[in-house]
Amino acid sequence: MAHGHDDKNNSVIRIAMNLALTCFISGVIIAGTFAITEPAAEAQRIKAKNDAMRELVKDADSFKAIDGKDGWYAGIKGGKAIAYVVPAQGKGYAGVIQMLAAVAPDGKILDYKVLKHAETPGLGDKMTEPKFRNQFAGKTAKDMEVVKVPTDKNIQALTGATITSRAVTNGVREAAEAVAAYSAGQKK
Amino acid sequence: MAEYFTLFMGAVIVNNFVLTRFLGLCIFFGVSKSLSASVGMGMAVSSILTVSSALAWVVYNFVLIPYNLVFLKIVVFVILIAGFVQFLEIVIKRFSPTLYDMWGIYLVLIATNCVVLGVPLINAAEGFNFMKSVVNAFGSGVGFAVAIILMASLREKLQYADVPKSLQGLGIAFILAGMLALSFLGFSGMIPL
Amino acid sequence: MSAEAKMEIGQLTVSASPHIRCDESISKIMWTVNATLAPAALFSVYRFGVKALVTMIICIVAAVVTEYLIQKWQNKPVTVSDGSAFLTGLLLAMNIPSTVPWYMPLFGSVVAIAVAKHTMGGLGYNIFNPALVGRAVLLASWPVAMTTWPEMASKVDGVTSATPLGILKLQGYEKLVSVFGDKMEMYKSLFIGTRSGSMGETSALLLILGGAYLIYRGYINWRVPVFMIGTVGVLTWALGGHAGLFSGDPILNMLSGGLILGAFYMATDMVTIPITNNGQIVFAIGAGCLTVLIRLLGGYPEGVCYAILLMNSVTPLIDRWLKPAKFGARR
Amino acid sequence: MAKSFRGGVHPDDRKRYTAAKPIETAPLPDKVVIPTRQHIGAPCAALVKAGDLVKKGQVIAEAQAFVSSPIHASLSGKVVEVADYPHPVFGFCQSVVIESDGADEWVEGMPLSRDWQALDAAALKDIIRQAGIVGMGGATFPTHVKLAPPPEKPIDAFILNGAECEPYLTADHRVMLEATDKVVTGMRIVMKVLGVAKGYIGIEENKPDAITAMVAATKGTGITVVPLKTKYPQGAEKTLIKVILDREVPSGGLPMDVGAVVQNVGTMVAVADAVVSGLPLVERVATVTGGAIAEPKNLLLRIGTTFAQAVEQCGGFAAPPAKLIMGGPMMGMAQCRLDVPVIKGTSGILALSEDDVNAGEEKPCIRCGRCVDACPMGLVPSMLSILGQRGLFEVAKEEYDLLDCVECGSCVYACPAKRNIVHYVKYLKAQNAAAAAAKK
Amino acid sequence: MNYWEIFKKGIFEMNPIFRLALSLCPALAVTSNVFNALGMGFVVMFVITANNIVVSLVRDYVNPKVRVPVFITIIATIVTLTQLILEGYFPEVNKELGLYLELVVVFAIILARAEVFAMKNTVVPSFFDGLGMGVGFAVAMVFIGAVRELLGPGTFLGYQVLPASYDGPLIMILAPGAFLVIGLMIGMFNVIGEHQAKQAELKRRAATAAGLVVQRSEA
Amino acid sequence: MEHAIIIVLILTFLGAVFGLILAYANKKLALEVNPLIHVVEDVLPKGQCGACGYAGCMAYAEAVVTKPEVPPNLCIPGKDAVAKLVAELTGKAAEAVEPRIAQVKCAGSNEKAVRGFDYAGVEDCVAANLLFGGAKTCKYGCLGLGTCVKGCPFDAMSMSEAGLPVIDAEKCTGCGKCETVCPKKVIAMMPLTARVRVNCNSRDKGQVARKACSAACIACTLCVRECPYQAVKVENNLAVVDTAVCVANNCTDAKCLAKCPTKAIRPAVLGIVPGTEDQAAVERACPSCVKTNTVAG
Ligand SMILES: Cc1cc2nc3c(=O)[nH]c(=O)nc-3n(C[C@H](O)[C@H](O)[C@H](O)COP(=O)(O)O)c2cc1C
């Protein structure tokens, strides 16, 4: 065992102090920076969210969180909810695909936006392109069937990425169904 | 149960830590020169990963989330892990030299490495519960061990091959890893997590 | 002395024993394997047309030329005449659809020879099966083109035709049988080779005949194809059905996909598989299990290529673990 | 049912050149070169000097140690030189050169005639030692040493090695046919020395006439003749014991570790001659053959006859030889000159033509596993060759059992890549020995 | 000490990725396009330089027994700051770099430079060392990113540069492709390096052939 | 503000806890390793050549630090500079290392040496030596298969086209590895101060040696007679030069070079540096030889 003479610099307390002090300073600095950047970050987050929603529901004046439904927003125009923006997800080729779906109160899809995914670049990730996305506009849950032939009625799968196509479609369809059910409940 | 099994197998083969997620590559390439070292490293990583993920989960869920300090997770995790690993190393070295020779010497290397920090961060990002965090961590560790042991056996074999001089060492190691990753593509799409 | 008359100093060759050798050689083995593959290759040309021939030629020429250039560049003896690069090219061609654009076989062959074979030192040293590395790279690079097969187009759907395994995976067993008419018809078609797929996924009959000749000549070990195909048959019978355990169709699974080609010609590539009989059995069973795992659960309908590649990566461990029984270990 | 062992190869045996040719006694050479080292173990010290007159059978070099064996003059005449001369094993070696006086006289007291049954084991062993008898199967291990196993290693079986599994060679075959009784007598003498009751004779099936002859000659002696499958290396001690006794000599061990002693056919004839007629080992039967020999023959040659003289007896060369070999084509040693002498271990002189050799350029190992299948010792020869290429003798020793290789050459024969596995093994063993010596 | 030399060595002879083989994860994970590679390069450049400066300032006060935890804390602080700033002002970059931004903490190259260089040197050289290493890292990242992006999708920084008909191999931007590309690049660099060494050797021989004889016989 | 205080508190707490644990663990549990060993290892050239007599540089570092009797100047490749550093670090007395260099004692190139047979086998001198000592009729000469070249840890050797190894004087550290691996012991170390060297290893009698190789030392003793200082002797049919004598007498006109009929005695540098087969060396070593025109390069 290492005995040796304990000079002051190497006492247990000294060593511990050394690390503690570093952490203290680090804490101060982080706290300081946090105080400065947090408002900006918060603004960024809100802005990002709003941008995303506005992109989906272009003519809304504002967005309002819906009580009791986590992550649901209503796009308001002229005081009326013209669309709901709701989270959606599906099991893709490589993990979960997270989306935001914009659905009109009558259950018709307006558009969707992919937030997070791990699909193959060049294959599955083509789901974010307008060519595929635009197929959804105006469709209701019952029309959202994935097929591999060109179609107007259904959803035509991405070439070589049927799994992804299904995942997106299923997620969006579930969102559409949920909104339809919700707005049906509202009307009552 | 099935859920945990899927999570585990997913972490071991489908989303293999090294071959599809690119974590822990420094030690993957650094320590895979010999089979025995890679076995030790595999064991060290699996065990440390499991324990430190559990520790990190506790701190994250009982301290950081309640106080709304999620952004502190990097600093906190890293101190936690580095401190823990260094402590463990000292203890093992003192009390069991054989154990230390088997995998203790690798502890220093992993204290500050993508692997051990990456998994707690992923667990936090995925919002896993305690059990899931531990299973995911253990699975990732095993996945790492599988990859590094395979890699080491391949590299040992190539020691006796006529690898062009310019590729010897790191170059051929990367190419081997590429082909391993290519083979692991066979598992992709198998268990969507 | 007349004995010395025929002798000059320095004329005799001195070497270690033994002083006689068998008359096998690497080139003889490789060219024989090439020759036994020829019928199946020609059959697929007959089935898929001139395009298949063109693709095949591109593969082979690219493989041989790449090998030649690399060996020249490295100042190594040029060994393209030993037929191994030719074989790699031919096998790669057998593993891809005949319809792919010209640059894909080219790219695949170059990768197979340059990256999979020569980065590790050339013939004998590579760890992964070059042709399969080439095919796996192509599949990852152009998944759409690599999974678009000619023929049977109108029968299944309007866009691309599918392989039997593809139909099985996406549309189910009944649909598959209905495509062929009835079950016997399906087996017959699979066996003779009138179906869709890569160039080598066609005639089980010709491949088995070729393989049988190689077994007879001792160039491949019968254990590998038997255990690999057997494992696939048993496992798919047990697990592959929709009506619970033991309801799968083993014959369909054994005859379809690249299993026959893989088991006779690619899982037997001695360079990349274990060296002992027992090791080869483990290899074959492992490859069979992985094939079934990928076929049943994976993202792809077919798993032979990846199964063999994965087992290639375990080969050094198997070799370490299963050494031959040493003489003198037992009293 | 012929017995066999795991591994091995089936080269064309090419015994047809000489199998039917009776042993021919070579004419007396006018000069012989007798090296003082013709066995494994310590070299002998020459007892004669230039100018001395010697008689046939006279001791001209004396053993200096237990593992050694004296050397006798093989003809009568005058010693002309005692100097370094070419040697088929060691390159050069101190040799006694004797010019024949043409009389070919035995030294006094030879030959005689005695009843071996009357002698006890110790006396028999002493006669064998003094007669300079060493293993004539090629290894040249002094026979009296083999016959004196340490007491803690009881011997219960004696095996006569009549396998002659090497292609081309037919010397043992002819001896079994033409000196059948001598062989059996020798064998009984040796069994008496060892005190064993069980005796076996292993003969490959490609010598049916020898099997018949031996079966007839051993009737009533309690000796069993065991037909063996024709496969190389049936004649290697370890495989022979495995096949006949189903015992495996442990790794690093000797036949005596499993209670067995193995001896060659030629050795038995020498033992019988020594014991019954009092004659030392001064001549032996060797097959002179190969594609480059004009008239292949089985010759009875005096020790010290040069290869050139032997070849001359067979009509010289028919074609320029590519390789000259002492022994068989699988285990024999390639020679670089014709003026090397026949020694006690010379079972054959082979002159192979280019076609016989079928060498080829060495290529990288393609891991085909043929060598693994061929190796009777259960090794991985391909790895030994690969490690040899890189000089990694430690790995070869620890992980691939380098030291268990008997250098039989089966693997090399089978290898399509023409790898010089045996040479790599020799090289690795040499390195290992050097390292061990350095450590001391 | 020559600052240029200190700076330069990080770029070539001690390039963190190609020569030291440290911080390999980002070199594979965030190089599927040039934009991400560049972003990561900048972040690491910043962190490593800042850390070198801080370490060289505080090195006298750090107790060797807790040296590693202290350094890590410092690095973690800098990374957290970076993250906070990116989050607040460059959310796009933050999102693209994902998990790997957080992992910058444990990139071995950063701690290694702190231990090997900043610990033993004053502020100015440490700054140049950090900057050199950072630039070396960034250059390597961009280089890998460029190769992968060009050969794969045929674009550079998102702009189509190869003809639209170019149908590049997707593998370039997949995991196996990343390994293969880097492996082959390392080989290529070595070939170039060997060639240069050979040229230098030939020159040296030509020069010494005459001179050395003289030197030796007088030795 | 509260937020900020919590941040600071948590971090400080964490730091303090781990600081305490680590400091305590360090104090009570840590084993001391002598850090000097690593410092010394850093100083060594890491050729792992074993010239020091230890299994690699690390082993020597450990020995020289921990054992007082191990001298600091065993590393030959490191030369004086390293010896001095190691001495300083370990507090031992520095003694100079005699600088040395490898020499190939054989001129039996492919065309000069006679071949006894055609060798077909493993390309390695040790392996070739197993078959009757190799293909050359000279039993002492270089086999030319380059085992020494493969063995040199400092890349200082190459094979010439004539089939003999060449030593690059600038890279050779004198570690002696080549000497140990050569089965013929054709390579020997000589002091860097050597004036001349014997370029032959044959201990055969004159006629035998001459028959086997046209470049052999035939033990004619002309050099012995020529040397004014008796630095040359013939032992076992081979000339031997005592460099110490040459140096002690500060020989600047090596007359021994003049008469050698087979040119088995050469200036010390000749043939060591690739491409230096020139007159200059001879001229410098033996000015009078050139004048009398007795030696051509
Ligand atoms: C490298 C690679 C990446 C792939 N990525 C995807 C993907 O992102 N999404 C997907 O649905 N399928 C992906 N696949 C799976 C195949 O293309 C699969 O066969 C396909 O999804 C089946 O659909 P198809 O019927 O359109 O061919 C990928 C395949 C490969 C080889």
Ligand SMILES: Cc1cc2nc3c(=O)[nH]c(=O)nc-3n(C[C@H](O)[C@H](O)[C@H](O)COP(=O)(O)O)c2cc1C
């Ligand atoms: C296009 C081509 C076709 C060949 N076909 C055969 C063949 O069918 N069977 C065969 O044994 N060798 C075949 N060879 C090999 C050569 O004829 C020759 O055997 C070889 O190049 C050298 O053989 P070796 O290495 O055994 O000496 C072929 C060579 C080429 C270039």
Ligand SMILES: Cc1cc2nc3c(=O)[nH]c(=O)nc-3n(C[C@H](O)[C@H](O)[C@H](O)COP(=O)(O)O)c2cc1C
């Ligand atoms: C591979 C191999 C093959 C052998 N073949 C024979 C053979 O055919 N006949 C024989 O008598 N000895 C053969 N031997 C030698 C025997 O192992 C053994 O040494 C010999 O039979 C002992 O008899 P001896 O001492 O009388 O020579 C062979 C040895 C080896 C290693």
Ligand SMILES: Cc1cc2nc3c(=O)[nH]c(=O)nc-3n(C[C@H](O)[C@H](O)[C@H](O)CO)c2cc1C
């Ligand atoms: C029976 C047999 C099977 C072979 N299979 C393959 C193969 O699947 N793929 C390939 O690239 N080469 C194959 N080869 C050729 C050769 O072994 C291959 O080019 C080496 O892997 C290259 O080192 C085969 C050779 C033989 C004799």
Ligand code: SF4
């Ligand atoms: S027989 Fe030859 S090529 Fe085949 S594995 Fe053995 S050494 Fe290699």
Ligand code: SF4
């Ligand atoms: S020579 Fe050695 S390795 Fe080869 S077969 Fe014989 S015993 Fe086995």
Ligand code: SF4
């Ligand atoms: S000097 Fe020795 S080791 Fe070097 S080539 Fe000559 S014989 Fe071989």
Ligand code: SF4
């Ligand atoms: S030439 Fe010999 S002494 Fe010189 S460095 Fe190389 S091995 Fe050492």
Ligand code: FES
């Ligand atoms: S960057 Fe080194 S392990 Fe990830």
